[in-house]
Amino acid sequence: MSRVPDPALSRVVLIGTAHYDFLPALASVEDNLLSLADVLTAEEVWGLPADHVTIVADPVTSADMLDPVVRAADEATDTMVFYYAGHGLTEPRRGELRLALVGSDSQRPYTAVSYAHVRDALLGSRAARRIVVLDCCHSGRALGTMADPVTAAIDEAGAEGTYVLAATAENQKALAPVGEPHTAFTAELLSIFQNGIQGHGPLLDLDAIYNHVRAAMRDKGRPLPQKRDRNTAGQLTLVRNRAHSSPAGTVHVQGLEVEGERARARLAEYGFVPTAEPMSGRVRKSRLVEVTDFDPRHHAGGPRAVQGKCSWHGATCDEEVVASVLVRDGGGDAWHAVCRRALRALGATR
Template identity: 50%
Template sequence: MTSTLPDPTRSRAVLIGTASYRHLPQLPAVEANVVDLAAELCDATVWGLPVQHCTVVTDPQSPPAMLDPVHQAGEEATDTLIVYYAGHGMRDSESADLYLALGDSRDHMGYTAVAYQHLRSALRASRARRKVVVLDCCFSGRAARTLVGGDVLAAQAAVDGAFVLTASPRDRVALAPDGERYTAFTGELLTVLRHGVHDGPELIDLDTLYRVLEERLRAKNRPLPQRSQENAVGRLPLARNKARAGRHAPAGPVLAADVRAAMVATGLNVARALRAAGNTRDALPVLRLALQEQIGDGQGDLLALDIAEQGGRRTPS
């Protein structure tokens, strides 16, 4: 196992979440999934990914809206590319393939959604040495299946240097418990990133992450995650283990970029708390202040700002 985290300056993350649907049940927890996961990845004490290297896509309405950011990030990343999707996973009535739902998708009609094979193609085209795919959706184990086994389909579908982590087996639904802030899978993932793993390594690798998620979800009698990998990429450290950090010692070297990332992450958290309390009027200025430096340089996460503004106009569910 490598002894360092992926280089955040040469890595990218694309976090995709579809929460609102016309023909499928609503998934309000998905918005919190992607926003809070972005904050953790950009937290200097977790990984320290620069905010401008983390793209958040909410409620994409077309395949290009979902896949174009993945292609762009794949062209820019040379170390590690992380792609996360949360939303409805679908099966086409004529095949066993996995489809990722869009806002207008209809059940059992794969042509109204995005075929997972198209996302896989975007990953295969990436220059990144390692690719990590996290799917929090129903039937997501079908994606993991394509990277294992000896049949022709698996050979054609394999992504060199990829690790696929899914929320459920190939024929099981994922779980979005009523009244909970997050989906079951992503809620546990965020807990690991925020609090670490007691008795775990200083750096949490993908295999350790999978093992801990499986243990915690099993204990709660919830759908069990699946994984598949190429080239032993499961040994890749993904986050600092906060449970191992000393009370007065930093979790790792903190650079100027890390400090800026932490400030933005804190601003996101404050803005979310204000919005959750119904105080949208103060939430948006806080977010603008957090992103002011990047926006001033023309490199800011304008998409994140636009998302926050759209979210602020939504009627709380």
């Protein structure tokens, strides 16, 4: 996949239970939710609209937890992400994973939500890809540790396009270190989203993220995460790599590296649409050469574009910029920041 999942067609549900009536509190879970929502909505990471990220903090009832999942699963057609952090309980007879609510009790596992209900909601989604992230615990551990027997839940990732990432293997402890702002596992995820991975390309797929988290946890002597996926699900691009940068003066045009000052872009911004401009009795046509995610580095000389404003339509356009495009016409090559309407006019979608 050569781009991040379409933010307009994707949904994320972040659920965490930090405070309990009968189980030890996990204060860092609250920060997990806020930090994940913040980074996933950042344009340079994924760029999800804020209203496509649902935060459910301290759910009290099953409906509090499941209704947002069902709603998001119904809306998503590209990628659906479900994240849970908190205590995880196991049903003693079947070993079924249950996700704890505020009032859940380890002696009454039926007071927690069965992961099977979450799984069924996800499997019923129209989303082409479903991602499950479980940073959950088993009750009865002292504050600062979480035990996470999730193997049964992970093994249920049997549907095409489903990827399940869990904090630990069965019968191991997942850490919520006292004094640290995030649980250990989620802290490593956040580090990747916020800082990227050196030596990787401009996009990060799920397997790259998993392998990096696993290596980081191993190096710190912390419990190792595990994953389950089907076929090529691990190759799904999730976020942009903030550690990636192209060499100065180099851009990619139709798969080739082209050296030149700003890729021969004129960077002078048009105040009109140049797709059909009379030129000595002829029509000058513009040809789309490349489309990328919006990157102000392409537009250093353009006052509107560098501010994230549409330079294709100029001052008459107040629409949201969705991409940077390299356009070739009779005047040469130029990078433009474009709105969705301009992108359609150029015969491209994003």
